Amino acid sequence: MLIKTKNDIAISEITDESVYLKRREFMKVSAGLALAPLLGMPLDSQAAINDYAKLNFSKNTKFAIDEKLTPYKDVTTYNNFYEFGTSKSDPSEEAYRLKTSPWSVSIEGEVEKPGTYTLEDILRPHPLQERIYRFRCVEGWSMVIPWVGFPLGDLIKRFQPTSRARYVEFTTLERPAEMIGQNRSILNWPYVEGLRIDEAMHPLTIMAVGLYGRALPNQNGAPMRLVVPWKYGFKNSKSIVKIRFIEKQPVSTWMQAVPSEYGFYSNVNPQVAHPRWSQQRERRIGEFLKRKTLMFNGYSDQVAQLYSGMDLRKYF
Amino acid sequence: MKKIVWLKVFVFAACLTPLLYLSWALLQDALGANPIEELTRRSGEWTLRFLMITLCMTPVQKLFKQSWPIKLRRMLGLFTFFYASLHLLTYVWLDQFFAWGDILRDIIKRPFILVGMLAFLLLVPLAITSNQRMMRKLGRYWKRLHQLVYLIGGLGVLHFFWLVKKDLTMPTVYLLILVVLLGFRMILVWQRRLSYRRKSAVVQSPV
Numbered sequence: 001m002l003i004k005t006k007n008d009i010a011i012s013e014i015t016d017e018s019v020y021l022k023r024r025e026f027m028k029v030s031a032g033l034a035l036a037p038l039l040g041m042p043l044d045s046q047a048a049i050n051d052y053a054k055l056n057f058s059k060n061t062k063f064a065i066d067e068k069l070t071p072y073k074d075v076t077t078y079n080n081f082y083e084f085g086t087s088k089s090d091p092s093e094e095a096y097r098l099k100t101s102p103w104s105v106s107i108e109g110e111v112e113k114p115g116t117y118t119l120e121d122i123l124r125p126h127p128l129q130e131r132i133y134r135f136r137c138v139e140g141w142s143m144v145i146p147w148v149g150f151p152l153g154d155l156i157k158r159f160q161p162t163s164r165a166r167y168v169e170f171t172t173l174e175r176p177a178e179m180i181g182q183n184r185s186i187l188n189w190p191y192v193e194g195l196r197i198d199e200a201m202h203p204l205t206i207m208a209v210g211l212y213g214r215a216l217p218n219q220n221g222a223p224m225r226l227v228v229p230w231k232y233g234f235k236n237s238k239s240i241v242k243i244r245f246i247e248k249q250p251v252s253t254w255m256q257a258v259p260s261e262y263g264f265y266s267n268v269n270p271q272v273a274h275p276r277w278s279q280q281r282e283r284r285i286g287e288f289l290k291r292k293t294l295m296f297n298g299y300s301d302q303v304a305q306l307y308s309g310m311d312l313r314k315y316f
Numbered sequence: 317m318k319k320i321v322w323l324k325v326f327v328f329a330a331c332l333t334p335l336l337y338l339s340w341a342l343l344q345d346a347l348g349a350n351p352i353e354e355l356t357r358r359s360g361e362w363t364l365r366f367l368m369i370t371l372c373m374t375p376v377q378k379l380f381k382q383s384w385p386i387k388l389r390r391m392l393g394l395f396t397f398f399y400a401s402l403h404l405l406t407y408v409w410l411d412q413f414f415a416w417g418d419i420l421r422d423i424i425k426r427p428f429i430l431v432g433m434l435a436f437l438l439l440v441p442l443a444i445t446s447n448q449r450m451m452r453k454l455g456r457y458w459k460r461l462h463q464l465v466y467l468i469g470g471l472g473v474l475h476f477f478w479l480v481k482k483d484l485t486m487p488t489v490y491l492l493i494l495v496v497l498l499g500f501r502m503i504l505v506w507q508r509r510l511s512y513r514r515k516s517a518v519v520q521s522p523v
Contacts (some may be wrong), residue, residue: 082483290415
């Protein structure tokens with residue numbers, strides 16, 4: 001008797017071996033996708049580094065530090081940017097709404113060339129460089145971030161500040177439809193910060209437009225933000241739309257909110273405690289044990305002379 | 317098995333899920349860039365949640381005339397203590413890594429830490445005296461002692477208020493819950509006094 005067998009699986013239906021071998025990976029990924037919403041992890045928010053445009057820049061070695069960089073993922077998902085919400089994960093989850101193009105910056109106050117400039121006009125003359133800086137948050141954590149930007153001083157010179165320009169005030173965008181954290185009056189929007197003119201002109205102070213060699217993600221202050229590495233993080237204004245030159249010391253948003261806790265200078269200083277956090281130590285993101293906080297965040301050699309003769313307890 | 321036993325087993329398992337989730341998240345590196353801070357925050361939040369749930373038991377019992385809430389109360393109270401211990405351990409071990417000098421300075425200088433420590437210290441005698449034997453031994457003082465939980469609730473919420481940088485939404489939510497729960501008890505006391513006075517008035521009136 002002949003037993004008839006029928007080969008009913010077409011060659012095209014046979015799973016390719018390479019795919020077959022990846023079945024575990026597939027299951028892991030799909031399980032992850034299924035679980036993610038349950039665990040409150042958004043799927044699309046943590047955009048990959050490749051989503052951001054590559055920048056042309058040179059490496060600055062003068063201020064280079066030999067410390068391990070904080071991973072890109074941590075730099076771009078652990079942020080304080082109250083315009084998008086008060087939790088650390090809010091900015092990376094909510095900042096996609098922000099439209100950074102077109103963008104203009106208004107230059108006001110004690111300058112010879114005030115006016116509203118497009119972002120392109122602001123950036124065009126400045127060659128970009130990479131600056132690897134320590135970043136210290138007032139809350140007691142720190143990172144090492146490879147910024148891409150240019151010295152703020154070079155930008156300021158173009159507008160020719162007058163002799164009365166003793167301070168520079170920076171204003172962040174206020175657009176509650178796109179910055180959903182601004183729908184609640186946690187802080188007095190828009191966010192305002194300031195520097196003394198010599199701090200602003202200091203070669204360490206940069207205007208950053210990127211990090212890790214690519215354009216800034218919105219949650220890190222796109223399209224243009226301040227980086228002042230010897231001050232606490234909140235002094236580094238993000239998504240800047242206005243730069244005003246003034247004679248009197250400006251009142252920053254945090255000074256206005258809690259005057260006893262936040263001063264104008266806000267230099268990193270392990271000797272001066274914040275009522276909420278001792279500033280003697282900090283946790284470098286990715287490390288287990290805390291490390292000692294350095295005076296001026298380790299930039300004493302460059303900036304200490306800016307404050308000679310000043311009582312830093314009084315001018316905290 | 318009796319119904320209440322099953323209920324207790326179920327609630328016990330449910331109370332362990334935050335611990336299991338947090339341990340899993342820690343091992344999977346799913347707590348974000350600063351896992352220690354996240355663990356501290358979440359264990360603290362769970363402590364407050366368990367405290368509020370524990371304080372719900374008496375009102376639920378009175379309102380629905382059920383006995384199970386009171387039978388679950390001790391377990392819930394002990395879980396509050398358990399998560400409070402976890403919260404403290406995270407701070408002392410993972411966050412400060414036993415830097416006792418710094419911890420002491422924190423307690424003296426930072427009001428929110430002082431208040432948190434105080435709340436924890438007050439929880440200790442409650443946990444110790446939570447068993448039947450101590451209940452019997454302490455007699456009428458047991459209830460007095462365990463009324464400390466109202467103060468602990470207040471301190472816990474204050475701890476939350478003082479540690480927040482600016483956004484007071486969540487501390488306010490806990491404050492409101494606490495006010496409702498304590499308010500319920502005040503109404504009970506007030507009613508009891510009222511009915512007591514009425515009774516005594518009846519007794520005094522000439523027959």
